[in-house]
Amino acid sequence: MNCLLCDKRLDNQPTWQQLLGIAKMQSICTACFDLFERIDSVEEDEILDSVHSLYAYNEQARDYLHQFKFLQDIALATVFASELRILLNDPKKMIVPIPMHPINKRNRTFAQVEALLKAANISYQSYLQKTTESVMGEKTRAQRLEMTELFEVIDDIPNKEIVFILVDDIYTTGTTLRHAARALKSKGARRVEAVTLFRSKREK
Amino acid sequence: MPFPTESIDTAIKNGWIQVIEGVTTKTTWHGKHYTCNRCFNSNQVTFTTFECAQCETTCAYCRNCLKMGRVSRCSELLIWTGQTPIYPTNHCMNWQGNLTPSQQKATNELLDSTKQGIPHLLYAVCGSGKTEMLFQPIHYLLNEGKRVCLAAPRVDVILELLPRLKTAFPDTVVEALYGGAEVERFDAQLILATTHQLYRFHQAFDAIFVDEADAFPYTADETLQQAVKKAVKPNGPIHFVTATPSAQLLAMNKKQGNISILARRYHGQPLPEPRNIPLWNYEKQLKKKKIPKKLLGWTKERLDKQQPFLIFFHQIELMELAETLFQQLDERICAVHAEHENRKERVQLLRDKVIPGLLTTTILERGITIPNVQVAVVGAEQTIFNKGALIQIGGRVGRSVPNTSGDFVLFHQGITSAMDEAKNEIRKLNKTEVQL
Structure with missing residues (x-):
């Protein structure tokens, strides 16, 4: 088995925890993993009750997302599997991935957030549906702020008291997450939090 | 697309x-x-x-x-699968240099194999002027209206070859393909490409020359070897050019093709033989922020004599540790490895004598010429320094007139068979005819 990012041979010794299925096999080498900068930043605003971002959006994060999303390397979904599982595997929480528009999903051949959750073996509910094909990364800050509603809620929400956790790959201006949270809250959800892999600090 | x-x-x-x-x-x-x-x-x-x-x-x-x-x-x-492009058949070759009689002999042999469509191995020692020997066979093929590819495993080699071939064939459409290259003419008659880029081609070339055929990753990656086979037309020959052929390559060409051996450098002087010097616990000493005595002595001597030097390391971490220690000796000394974007500039600074010496990984083992360079390998017993790598590293020394020799030291903690084999091969080549 080689590191999924740098292709160097992984020579980690198998451990008892791995053998018993408690710990997952590492899919990238420690050198590559150390290049991700763990920040665990938690922020909140009037709509989002909490946004927990695990890593800083540094060069390594950018390369990772490039390979994962644009080179469509779905194997990379396993890289953060155990970190996401520790955070999200909780029956008291309702995990809702930020969806992709069906056309965009077809073009990419997979939806990256769902792939991350599947790789981590976390159950989720796809309550949201994207209404536009437009993509956040291509917009300026001003354009993002004046967007009309991006998401609609597909089903009725059975349990409104449960904590909803939105999951996305990157948190930049927060427009996407706020739109999603607003959609859920308009259907009666009480508390909507979010977990994202990366936090991008750059202001556009 | x-x-x-x-x-x-x-x-x-x-x-x-x-x-x-x-x-x-x-x-x-x-x-x-x-x-x-x-x-x-x-x-x-x-x-x-x-x-x-x-x-x-x-x-x-x-x-x-x-x-x-x-x-x-x-x-x-x-x-x-449609019509193949028709290429011009009147190419001018603009190269004034002269080939030595032995170079000319090898070139003629390669040309004969090319005409007959037989694979050929050009086994020529480091610094024997390999690229120049390819010009005549390539010129012959171009004039036949054939499409030719010159492939090499490393981008550095391609980038070094491109200007030389562009001047040699001024009215031919030449294009270089490598990761990140801006390509205008995919249909160029003469293509320079990293071996990876040949994944893109299917029976496209009438002949392929693979330069530095023993370099990483070509030998280690079987798909690259298949890519070369896939890119050539069914009866087109694949020629290999190398200073350190693998046993497999020698066996293959002995069976199915021809081999030319050039055991002399173009200036006629022998290859420098390595000196083995034991250097125990170099890793421990470097970690204790101390340059081992013998290595220190060697470096000081180079600095005193103002000879440019290269010190090879097997590991980036160890090299970077050593970098700070060497900088206390002379602050201009610096390190290069594959991920350094400015490694080309640093090598140029060494040539220009702005920098007295460089610490390097095996990235600089081939393709570079620095007049009067002296070479040391720290940890020559490491597996990364196999026979081929050691011969290539030694090949950096004494490439140009008037400095046709130089020091080539292997600092080791125990002599490996690779070190012995490299030394024996250099000796054999220096006694000219190699027995295959």
Whole structure:
């Protein structure tokens, strides 16, 4: 088995925890993993009750997302599997991935957030549906702020008291997450939090 | 895709393009077996399966050639089967240099093999002027209207060759392909390419020359060897050029092709033989922020005599540790490795004598010429320094007139067979005729 990012041979010794299925096999080498900068930043605003971002959006994060999303390397979904599982595997929480528009999903051949959750073996509910094909990364800050509603809620929400956790790959201006949270809250959800892999600090 | 969709559609309609699936699936008793039709990779570990939103089945893609754009079961590969372009047959060769009699002999042999379409191995020692020996055979092929590829495993080699070939063949369309290159003419008659780029070609060349055929990753990666075979036309020859052929390459060309050996450098002087000097616990000493005594002495001598030097390390971490220590000796000394963007500039600074010496990984083992350079290897017993690598490293020394010799030291903690073999081979080559 080689590191999924740098292709160097992984020579980690198998451990008892791995053998018993408690710990997952590492899919990238420690050198590559150390290049991700763990920040665990938690922020909140009037709509989002909490946004927990695990890593800083540094060069390594950018390369990772490039390979994962644009080179469509779905194997990379396993890289953060155990970190996401520790955070999200909780029956008291309702995990809702930020969806992709069906056309965009077809073009990419997979939806990256769902792939991350599947790789981590976390159950989720796809309550949201994207209404536009437009993509956040291509917009300026001003354009993002004046967007009309991006998401609609597909089903009725059975349990409104449960904590909803939105999951996305990157948190930049927060427009996407706020739109999603607003959609859920308009259907009666009480508390909507979010977990994202990366936090991008750059202001556009 | 460098072509508009409409013209591709018309070409498919007219039967000029054959469409094949990206990844072939074979079902065997123990599950599915995938093969990538672009890079011919069939190592099952490098295939990832997933639920594809496009073909809506369990799809698989190849991670071996992922960097060139993903190829999966539901992606299509296009092969041009229409008319082949007609290339000009009047090429001028603008090269004034002279070949030595032994170079001329090897060139003639290579040319004969090219005419007959037989694979040829040009086994020529480091610094024997290999590139120049290729000019006549390439010129012959171009004048026949043939399409030629000169491939090498490393980008550095391609970048070094490009200006030389452009001046040698001023009215030929020459294009270089490598990761990140801006390519205008994919249909160029003479293509310089890294071996990876040959994944893109299917029976496209009348002849391929593989330079530095023993360099990493070509020998280690079987798909690259297959890519070369795939890129050449069915009866086209594949010629190899190297200073350190592997046993496999020698055996292959002995059986099916021809071999020319050039055991003398163009200036006629012998190759420098390595000196073995034991250097125990160098790793420990460096970690204690101390340069081992013998290494320190060697470096000081180079600094005193103002001779440029290269010190090879097996590991980047250790080299960077040593870098700070060497900088206390002379602050201009610095390190280069594969991820340094300015490594070309640093090598140039060494040539210009702005920097007295460089610490390096095996990245500088081949393709560079620095007048009067002296070379040391720290940790020559490490497996990364195999016979080929050591011969190549030694090949940096004494390449140019008037400094046709120099010091080539192997600092080691125990002599390995690779070190012995390298020394024996250099001795053999220096006694001229090598027995194969």
